[in-house]
Amino acid sequence: MIKVSIVGARGRMGSHVVEAVKAAEDMELSLTLDAGDDLTQITAENTDVVVEFTVPSVTLDNVLTLVGQGVDVVVGTTGWTEGRLAQVREALEATANELQSVFIAPNFAISAVLADHFARLAAPYFESAEVVELHHPDKVDAPSGTAIHTAQGIGEARAKAGLGPVPDNTQTDGGSRGQVVDGVHVHAVRLRGLNAHEEVLFGNAGEQLTIRADSFDRGSFMPGVLLAVRKVNSGDFPGLTVGLDHFLDL
Ligand SMILES: NC(=O)c1ccc[n+]([C@@H]2O[C@H](COP(=O)([O-])OP(=O)(O)OC[C@H]3O[C@@H](n4cnc5c(N)ncnc54)[C@H](O)[C@@H]3O)[C@@H](O)[C@H]2O)c1
Numbered sequence: 001m002i003k004v005s006i007v008g009a010r011g012r013m014g015s016h017v018v019e020a021v022k023a024a025e026d027m028e029l030s031l032t033l034d035a036g037d038d039l040t041q042i043t044a045e046n047t048d049v050v051v052e053f054t055v056p057s058v059t060l061d062n063v064l065t066l067v068g069q070g071v072d073v074v075v076g077t078t079g080w081t082e083g084r085l086a087q088v089r090e091a092l093e094a095t096a097n098e099l100q101s102v103f104i105a106p107n108f109a110i111s112a113v114l115a116d117h118f119a120r121l122a123a124p125y126f127e128s129a130e131v132v133e134l135h136h137p138d139k140v141d142a143p144s145g146t147a148i149h150t151a152q153g154i155g156e157a158r159a160k161a162g163l164g165p166v167p168d169n170t171q172t173d174g175g176s177r178g179q180v181v182d183g184v185h186v187h188a189v190r191l192r193g194l195n196a197h198e199e200v201l202f203g204n205a206g207e208q209l210t211i212r213a214d215s216f217d218r219g220s221f222m223p224g225v226l227l228a229v230r231k232v233n234s235g236d237f238p239g240l241t242v243g244l245d246h247f248l249d250l
């Protein structure tokens with residue numbers, strides 16, 4: 001049995017993870033912690049893998065504490081930058097256990113992971129590319145971690161293909177053109193009734209490709225979370241891994 005503790009257990013995602021772990025035949029729920037709780041209660045004796053779904057402002061500190069506690073960590077919280085990822089890598093390198101791992105996924109839903117993958121494949125073939133993400137209005141960060149990851153993938157694929165900047169003759173902009181991530185404009189919509197959605201728009205003269213992923217329910221993230229717990233617990237992914245695509249045969 002894989003002993004799983006959850007940090008952020010009272011949140012929208014954390015509470016779903018609690019139920020998913022309880023229902024998984026190969027896992028047992030250990031500690032369920034939230035804001036104000038002492039994370040050093042989590043040890044290698046009571047926990048194999050921690051699942052962390054909190055808020056962007058605290059996730060780095062939580063992960064560093066948990067790495068120090070000697071446990072593997074699966075992180076769904078957003079807010080990761082290259083600088084923050086580097087701190088996690090350093091912390092892992094400093095541990096005695098070479099197999100210890102941290103896994104971070106911008107999105108655990110298979111639809112979103114595939115949309116991201118397909119967007120990278122499509123990117124070299126289109127002059128224009130923009131990302132639109134649409135979420136529930138309780139979300140605290142914009143744009144979504146998924147949209148940033150998708151835009152970074154498109155930017156990388158465009159650069160590899162030798163494409164120049166996307167065409168854009170905007171002369172005045174009060175903010176309507178969105179945030180530019182690696183040369184790709186990213187737009188965020190917040191609307192009651194929505195959960196988590198993303199549209200990637202590609203354009204050439206006379207044609208358009210739209211790739212869209214919709215998570216209508218938080219249950220859609222749970223198979224990916226459980227897969228990640230099993231993969232990090234296997235010891236096959238030491239160090240830091242970012243993105244569920246690493247666990248899929250794409
Ligand atoms: N990777 C994915 O597939 C995926 C899917 C959905 C949401 N998310 C991300 O997960 C994060 C959480 O989303 P949510 O909708 O569950 O948010 P939420 O606000 O419902 O839950 C966050 C929880 O973290 C707790 N918390 C705050 N500070 C804490 C601390 N220092 N230690 C422990 N717990 C603390 C809060 O009390 C709350 O219970 C967000 O960053 C969101 O973007 C990722």
Ligand SMILES: O=C(O)C1=N[C@H](C(=O)O)CCC1
Pocket residue numbers: 078106107135139140143144145146147195196
């Ligand atoms: O509901 C959220 O918050 C979500 N956050 C992640 C993101 O920012 O990409 C994943 C989708 C849901």
